[in-house]
Amino acid sequence: MADQSHLLPYATRADFHVGRAPELTGRDRVLYRFLEILPGFSAWTTLVGVVLLSIYAPFIAAYFIIAFALYWVLKTAFLSYHLRYNWKRLRQHMKLDWQALIERFTYDHLYQVVILPFYKEPEAVIAATLEAIAATRYDKKSIIIVLATEERAGESAQHIARNMHEKWSGVFGNFLVTTHPQDVPGEMAGKGSNAAYAAEQVRSKVLDPHGILYQHVLVSIFDIDTVLYQDYFNCLIWHFMTAARPLKSSFQPVPIFNNNIWQAPAVARVVAMSSTFWEMIQQERPERMATFSSHSVSFKALYEVGYWQSNMVSEDSRIYWNLLLANDGEYDVVPLSYPVSMDANAGVSVWDTVKQIYKQHRRWTYGVENFCYVIYHFTKNKRIPLGKRLKIAFQQAEGYWSLVTNPIMLFILGWTPIFLGGQEFHQTVLSFNLPIVVRDLLSLAMFGLVVSSVISLTMLPTRPTETSRLQYVVMALQWILVPLTMIVFSALPGLDAQTRLMLGKYMGFWVTPKHR
């Protein structure tokens, strides 16, 4: 049995890294399976319930829909307020001289480990990522690059890794290439298993041999298309040094999916920017945050929970829940309000893009598996205050429920009483006014889109010379696609993911193709 002495007590549980119900036995398995069923069941019950209500109690359905539309308007205004505030903060952070700001700290004992898991992405993507890291205003000799390859990716990936090693090993303090073996029993092929393997490799091959203390190491795990801004590490250091409990915190930048924004189709741009905006909103309410995509965390914290889970899909958020549970609720996410640039999900054609975005968002929304994990462990770890457990449980449940149901209820089911309500309802003023009131409320909510449109224009990278200035107009107007994208790339993939989990048809990791 592997040495577990470094793990926090709660992390030594056999079920700490549970990925799905079949990995458990007895009552735990029943409980976990119930939790896997719950989100999909709730979503379907809601959607079918609205339809049934429209048929059998259309007046109540109409009242509910009006109230819901109003709730949506207020929610949009509330979130827009957060978005606007974070936008100002983000812009301010990008203007700051973080190097000067951290001069007052002693931080030269700190090392930055950058883990870059990759699969079959083109060499140009990896090269751009490394170039950006090399261009950061930080002592490169304190940076340890871990290029985490997959054995199953074949020789071409190894060839790229060798090229990168040859080019960049002299630039950084260390440049480690790891090869995650394929077909490891109990593992799911994906980013989590690759990153966990890479972390252990860097510990045994770099940190331990050089006597580097784990609490002196900050690990940044970046998607392979992540392009850093110059002061990322300085900003990270500042937040690490000023955090209330730096070793019990993860540090979350704002992922801006704009590397290829000028080349991506409108639908991809809207979806990408919407994802960025959601993260920006979350940055202003850190108590609701979990880590997402590229983020940073101390090596010590990672080591204490056994790194990223290797048996599930959404490892980027799961690591936060692992850390929160293992630390008995005493763990934070610190928002950096500093960007990292990533690729908007764009395929080789519009249809290809649509399919890719759908699959990517289905993978993201499969993060609902974290809901089961968190609630399951909340029933086990009584050391976390009950109030905190209840609050998080409600936030998670509401989040996953509204993700799937809200857009469908607003933009589709909002009209069902009119069509299914029967003649008695159909002849009322309420029936005729329902679409007008809902339409007007949603138009009011569109003001949030205006805010989004303006903010998105300020976040665009420099326009390529071959791109027309008219494209700015398109960039502003593309936000009218939001109702569509909310249904097609949020609600439907979310419902798909929750239904799969409900039916026990567990998903594997799908790697988003990158094109440059």
Place this chain on the structure above:
Amino acid sequence: MNTPTSHSSTLTSYESVVRPLPRIYRRIIFILGCVLFVVAVPLFILYAMGYRFDPFATENGITATGGLYIGIVENEGNIYLRDQAVRGSRIFLNGVYLQNIEPGVQQVHVQLPGLQTWVKDLPVFPHMVTETRAFLLPEQPQIRVVTPTLNAQSVAVLPVDFTATTSLAAAIANNQYIEYSEPSDENIYQANPEYESLENLFATLVQATSTGDRTEDAAGKSFSFGVLPSSATTTIATSTSIATTTKEQDGIQISLREGELFGQYVGAARLVPEYFCVPNYALASTTELYGAQVAFGIEYARKLHIFPQPPQQEAMVTTNLEGKVCRHEIRLDTKRQTVYSFYFLPTTKDFVVMHLEDGVYVVELDDRSWQNVQTLFSGAVDGLLVDNNRIFIMVDGVFLELYTTLHSI
């Protein structure tokens, strides 16, 4: 060991810039939002139900209003409510919804220059929407001549002798819209397959002519507005005998019986058109609100309780449906003329095209207050045919297509 610790005490003015949105602000905004939600939801619901508040009203500032939904079948028009132009909301493509209407009988008319005006008095009830369908046919008939020959460009060529026919000459003199091409010596002519097809159709057309034995009673009572007759049962046939000609569309059956044209509802009870019915709360005032002819039919329905069984046995075996009383038969206004043939107006079920003695007319089934009858072609015609959603007539041996929409002259 050089473990990083919190340095928040060393922060300077920079702190105010970097700090996330203060929690107290978020909480205040959240609470304000909740309060707004709790206050606004009932107001929005009451508004949607038709309640309106007039802060300047001397008494009873809160009123319950109703609505009107006017579906427009042929041609767009301007809508007037009690002679005031109004603009409604477009909920569906071909309908206009008027809200905030005071309960009571409201006169609506829809008009546009070049089109015949549609007028109706309709009752409006609190919280309820009265639905109707308006149609506006061109004032001047719009005609396309179907000629025996086409030119090389497949444009109809009008033979010289066609214009000598009385009706066409009159039509041209009346500046009607007529579509055709003048003959030209330079053209090569070809036979028009449409003409040949119409020749065959009109040749086999069996006209449903009225028997002429229109009852004195029925004719005399048509569309009168007065007190409900005491012997109501004598004028509406209860027989299930098959009419000489019957046409059916989406649950509406039109039949010619004893010289009169009737529209019957034979569909599912839950889908009965509104104009067949009177809500229970308006029964006592049916004559004032809808006209005597509706009151008469409703009274008959209430007495009889069971309609003649329609072809689909599922349909209305009782007249009481979800708080309303429905007739299942409405007599159409045939202008007291002989009906030679009739069809549903293409793509509709609420309007009938009639070939009468002095022309072709369109009448609506809806007889609340009265039935609008509009002229489609003025003058005697030899035959009427609706084929493939197009209306054709034969005049003096010439085939004409009648357009229901306005074409430029």
